Amino acid sequence: xxxxxxxxxxxxxxxxxxxxxxxxxxxxxxxxxxxxxxxxxxxxxxxxxxxxxxxxxxxxxxxxxxxxxxxxxxxxxxxxxxxxxxxxxxxxxxxxxxxxxxxxxxxxxxxxxxxxxxxxxxxxxxxxxxxxxxxxxxxxxxxxxxxxxxxxxxxxxxxxxxxxxxxxxxxxxxxxxxxxxxxxxxxxxxxxxxxxxxxxxxxxxxxxxxxxxxxxxxx
Numbered sequence: 572x573x574x575x576x577x578x579x580x581x582x583x584x585x586x587x588x589x590x591x592x593x594x595x596x597x598x599x600x601x602x603x604x605x606x607x608x609x610x611x612x613x614x615x616x617x618x619x620x621x622x623x624x625x626x627x628x629x630x631x632x633x634x635x636x637x638x639x640x641x642x643x644x645x646x647x648x649x650x651x652x653x654x655x656x657x658x659x660x661x662x663x664x665x666x667x668x669x670x671x672x673x674x675x676x677x678x679x680x681x682x683x684x685x686x687x688x689x690x691x692x693x694x695x696x697x698x699x700x701x702x703x704x705x706x707x708x709x710x711x712x713x714x715x716x717x718x719x720x721x722x723x724x725x726x727x728x729x730x731x732x733x734x735x736x737x738x739x740x741x742x743x744x745x746x747x748x749x750x751x752x753x754x755x756x757x758x759x760x761x762x763x764x765x766x767x768x769x770x771x772x773x774x775x776x777x778x779x780x781x782x783x784x785x786x787x788x789x790x
Contacts, residue, residue, distance in 0.1 A: 625788060660710050
């Protein structure tokens with residue numbers, strides 16, 4: 572049963588990841604992105620609840636990208652409130668939901684400032700982030716669930732390798748470094764000065780990836 576669980580969800584994850592990266596992009600650009608992303612995600616395809624969390628994370632990244640592109644919420648995005656409640660009862664990585672939505676709200680404000688337009692706080696997105704935060708507390712842990720990932724990082728980092736700080740000189744970190752280099756080249760080639768929102772998000776998720784080896788795939 573565990574082997575079937577791993578293979579089916581792992582296959583679904585890689586197919587979904589491939590579809591998201593290849594869709595609407597030139598193959599010569601998308602293929603290196605796909606290879607690097609696969610190298611980062613593949614080690615996480617294991618018989619663990621974290622695999623379900625990774626599927627939620629991929630869906631969350633897609634939603635955040637749509638919000639950033641359209642600069643608005645749709646009704647479907649509010650499904651993240653009950654989805655986060657489910658996610659929280661399956662794996663502790665649910666804290667990425669309110670964090671990612673809050674970071675996307677900040678990116679929208681940074682974008683408005685960079686375009687020298689009137690600053691508008693995306694209140695609906697902030698409310699959605701707060702809603703997912705409350706929904707994630709609907710577990711037996713209650714509000715303690717918010718602190719659980721930080722407590723685990725503090726306690727487990729002493730003897731569990733995946734909770735160790737990410738090292739630059741490591742085989743697992745190489746795909747992230749190459750991916751960041753490719754992203755920076757893409758941003759430079761666009762020659763658009765209003766990409767501060769994207770730079771902000773790249774910086775935030777790079778910091779997240781540097782906190783522990785287990786964060787690399789999600790980042």
